[in-house]
Amino acid sequence: MAILNLRSLGVTLGTPLFTGLDLTLNKADRVGLVAANGRGKSTLLSCMTGAFEPTEGEITRARGLRIGHLEQHIPDELGDLPLHALVLSALSAEQAEEESWRVDIVLDDLNIPQDHRQTPLRNLSGGWQRLAMLARVWVTEPDLLLMDEPTNHLDLVRIGLLERWIGTLPRDLPMVIASHDRAFLDAVTNRTLFLRAERSRLFPLPFSHARIALDEADAADGRQFDNDMKKAAQLRRQAAKLKNIGINSGSDLLITKTKQLKDRAAKLEDAARPAHADRTAGAIRLTNSGTHAKALVSFEDAQISTPDDRVLFKTGQAWINQGDRIVLLGRNGTGKTRLMTRVAQVLRGANDPEVRATPSIVPGISDQGLSQLDGYATPLEAITHQFDLGDQRARAVLAGAGMSIDMQNGPLVALSGGQKARLAMVILRLGHPNFYLLDEPTNHLDIEGQEMLEAELLAHEATCLLVSHDRSFVRAIGNRFWQIERNRLIEVESPEQFFSSQSELTL
Template sequence: MFHVVNLLLNALSPKIHFLSNNVCVLDCGGAEFEDGEEVYDAIGGLLQGSSADCKNEDDIRDICLQMFNTLKLNGHAASKQVLLDTPVQLSQISAESTGLTWTYVFLLSTSSTLSSSTHTPPQTVDARKLEKAEAKLKQKQGRRNERDSQKTTSPLVLEEASASQASSKKDSRVDLSGKNRTYDIRIENFDVSFGERSLLQGAELSLSTGRRYGLIGRNGLGKTTLLKMLASRSLRVPAHITILHVEQEVAGDDTGALQSVLESDTVREGLLTEERLLNARIANGTAEGMETVRLSEIYAKLEEIEADKAPARASIILCGLGFSPKMQTLTTKEFSGGWRMRLALARALFAKPDLLLLDEPTNMLDVRAILWLENYLQTWQTTILVVSHDRNFLNAVVTDIIHLHSQRLESYRGDYENFVKTKEDRLKNQQREYEAQFQYREHIQVFIDRFRYNANRAAQVQSKLKLLEKLFPDNFEKLSPPVLQLDEVEFYYNTDQRLFTQLSVSADLESRICIVGENGAGKSTMLKLLMGELTPVNGIRHAHRNLKIGYFSQHHVDQLDLNVCSIELLLNKFPGRNEEEYRHQLGGYGITGELATRPVASLSGGQKSRVAFAQMTMPCPNFYILDEPTNHLDMETIEALAKALNKFKGGVVLVSHDERLIRLVCRELWVCEHGNVRRVEGGFDEYRDILQEQFRKEGYL
């Protein structure tokens, strides 16, 4: 057993310093190892290979565990050095013992001179094996240091989504056999969670082929998560049904934009590839008889799917989404992220999957492209499930509404307006039934509890929305117009591309102006000129000396520190206030309770937008410049935002593609195009008519 102990001590060198043959100082602690298994990993093999008195693996594990417990110091890992308080009488340790019975005290600080001792016992182990043991220890320590470094630099660990469902063996057998040829989707009794939060419980989802469904619900309830569970087939969708989820932008490479869209039709691409190979074999004289027959079949199939018309169809889709003929020849790596998202949408539309999943497709589009997409989807032949906050888009496109609330899904026939009416009628009927049967409470307790819960939730939501309407404070002095003006402004990023020439616009505290135009026309640039973030090449920007602008960026998430919670975010931006003030500010936008203390990165897109609004309004601006403020907001919040802007006594200039918001808020419509801005007297109706006429003339419809 002396040999075993000696090996242990030497394997831990140079962490051990000897004061005499019987007394030693251990210059290490439990922090060097996470458990007894790590001690075993470090020196177990060494012991088993070198010790004659301890060959049993369990014995060695037990020795390593007791060594770890000794180093651990009963949890006192802070002391780096340990003085054993009695001599280690190795000769008295029984050879049959399976462990070490050391006693110890932890008295010495890191400054103790004991650590300078250089006395070492005679080496009794193979130097090469000792080096291997030490190398293993260093490797483990390196991994531990790396983990600690990652904790320091990336402390945020986001929750993951998961789904589960009850499925019958019969359905599974039919699906696997390939006999299930229906394109209807029915998923019963399923749950969806995000981390520890339950989003759906015992839910049912039915999607009939050829119908277009709008999935709606308040921010943070799980709409996007549900789409992801369907796309990943975490929820069981029949294997023969093809699914496309427009979620990520197209990767930037040397593929042309038009070719990228054509390649999304994998059937056509496969047939064309096979055709080229067979023709090459025929030209070389190496083709066999059956290959000639196969080539005829391929030609018939290509004719059946109208493969020759595919380039024209792909080009029409790209044009409708805003890609000019010149842009269609560019490689995908030459486009920005927003345009590559449009490419992803174009690829999905061209591929025609059996189930098309769209998550806020209008966020990436301008008004012109949205109008084209509405027209295009109205003739879609397969199934669509779309998440959208755009009320007009839903009214134009969907045939059914699926409402996510109270951890379940409810289906309604018709567009969004019909959903609102039907829901109101249902609530009225529930109220009448509740009042009529109140005296029989004991008999209908389940119904009453459910109704009361929904009614309370509805009241809470309405209360928050009414509060949101008051969150644009207007206790500021009136400013004489013009408070903000651009006069004969010329601007360009490079001389080859002049964005504006002789741009003259003005706004005051009465203004409610919406700017529309195609992507790339300069809308966001114009906002930055108004704010003074960009300096005109020529011309003048004038702003009232007391003007205080609140700006909401189209890319508002970029303005937020995702690694802190919402309270910390406001604290860092506006220090010196108490926590209650920050909570009150966030609470007005629906970021309450536990939401306010969660990392911003873990919030939904709509919840991040609400945090950005809370941050923007806290310093009480008297003029708001908003760039696509409705992205990711749910419909109730958009309605509340519109009411808040209408009640606000300051000025508002906004860029938006949301027809509902434009109609509710704006008194002036400016169209940004051809290096200038023009006012459309007839408002949004006139602008819509102009675009429809353009589509007809250009053949995009």
């Protein structure tokens, strides 16, 4: 039974975000919504709720349909509310008075601790804020659940909890989930909508299988377009020959035939559609400086401690060699960030008898806070103040990263998370590093950006030590895996056992 129907839907904001979109949502549909940053995912969800009016097309909703919408951003006015009061405020006054018990049930289902429930929302971590807002949506008992980047700020444990929670929901509850987390989409969806400016595509498959089907469909479109254009060209050549013969012979029949051939060619050309070519947000290209050293970083039983000198773990003897793409695994609080910080200090020149870097190392460091962007007012300034490129070359580099002239000169703080992440990757590659230290590099990157970063790291056989909660990224990139376990750093063959253990944990 259809609960929501989109017909020829389109939104244009300066340029088209999407056009001619047809989508029918039935009960039990779990749709993954995939598009690059800024290409209309959030706008489409707002259209579904009725909060945003589309430029064209129609939306039909089932009578009395209750839609729950988990938005990306939290309204400022909600920040001071204690978590429990925040969720309670989603109910009507009558429900809040008579059915406040519903709040506790939802908070229990999402494993939100008692000591967090009276804490103001703005004082909670990003992960807890995300779950609090989900609780606020779910307590209203929606018939359709829309979620915009639900895994933002969540670690693996909370992502696993969210996946299990979704698995406990009624199977006939439809959902539309916009996300850049490929593994999450595979786990919780059964259909995938690739949102495009033209010819969006829907497949009755979770993301990874749908991605393969999309490439095959695009390739088929490309072959069909080439064939149609070849046929049109052949018809025009035939028309040209007949025209000459007709003129020389004075045959009206041949002149008529010439016009028919031209008309057929024009119809073919008008109907032919080229293969999809997205308005790319900019390539991520990395390069390596040369080094003859085999071991780039070495650890001599380094003791990793908290700022108050509490020992978290010891590394034992370990080496990072050329071509190693080492993923650091461990639960939050085990010391991953402390190890990454220690290595970063050594790469920046600190003397450390337990952690050493070869003198020929050229580091490329990106932390979760994208500190390489700190202190710069505009993207252009971030490039020109760090590298001797000249204004014209710097602008070309930024344009290659998908930044218009207005964005290049605009305030850096106005960039989206995804745009800042791409800019950070540009700054990395301009330094021509031969060793990358990457802490959550895919945070805020859309799937297109994630795939580009993966391709570049693999193509250049980059050496790196990285931390990531992105399971798809880890599986694609890692060729060695270090795990912090029982106060020791051990090497494991695969991340899968760690992923499995984290997804089964409760908070």
